[in-house]
Amino acid sequence: MAVHTSAVIPPTGPFLMNKIARVNAIFWIMKICAITLGCMAGERLSMFLNAGWAVKSLVLIGIFLISLVAQLRARSFHPVLFWSVVLSIGAVGATVSDFIGTFGPGDANAALILSAALVGVLTAWRVSEKTLSLKRMHRPGAEMFYWAAIVVSNILGGAVGNYLTGSSHLGFSGAAAMMGGLLMVILFIFCFTRWSRTVLFWIAFVFTRPFGDLLTKPVGKGGLDSGTIGFSAILACLLAGLVIYTLRKEKGMMVASCGSFKPVA
DSSP states (O other), rough: OOOOOOOOOOOOOOHHOOOOOOHHHHHHHHHHHHHHHHHHHHHHHHHTTOOOOOHHHHHHHHHHHHHHHHHHHHSOOOOHHHHHHHHHHHHHOOOOOOHHHHSSHHHHHHHHHHHHHHHHHHHHHHHHHOOOOSOOOOSSSHHHHHHHHHHHHHHHHHHHHHHHHTTOOHHHHHHHHHHHHHHHHHHHHHHHHHOOOHHHHHHHHTTTTTTTHHHSSOGGGGGOOOOSHHHHHHHHHHHHHHHHHHHOOOOOOHHHHHHHHOOEO
């Protein structure tokens, strides 16, 4: 009498092969919300601690490392973990940008140095992993390069924003209008050309960073002066709502994929 055994083919969907958020319109909304909240949280923390730059930076870097380790240890994509890391990167990026503007080589020189650093990270990533694809981010090495590029590009965006709003005398509204125009050009290139999606993603990531400054800086400097607790609560609610939406969408995709399992004799 023959005994038949069966195995189940595990699901192979993007939600299991990828530990990072999908890049779509919702991603960019959540990115701006998280980075802006991180910047405002860093400022509030500094006021709460009543401490200097060094103490604030150590606390923020500690929070970032804790969230990053939790993200790296996860085996699949968890929206709460992912966006917690992005939020903490926003806080760290803001304090580093402040340091560069005060004690560093100046925003223009810093932007050049950070641009070279970002190219270096992406080059090392490509050489090490043989790809820069964001669609199958499940290898630890690739994910480490991804987060390194996120950190550098966020700080680079801050330096570019500081240069445009300061040395160029455009003000926050002028800088935001200029970057908005650049993003529209990037969107046009994305839709109507075959340019590298990876290159366009990192350029867009850099140039979406300064929009948080437009929302929070004083009106006298060209901002909207929205850096209040009430506005922070609105952004937090929006981000939380989109995280919940993402969780439900991921769960629905997983259920659909599990329903398609087929036993193998």
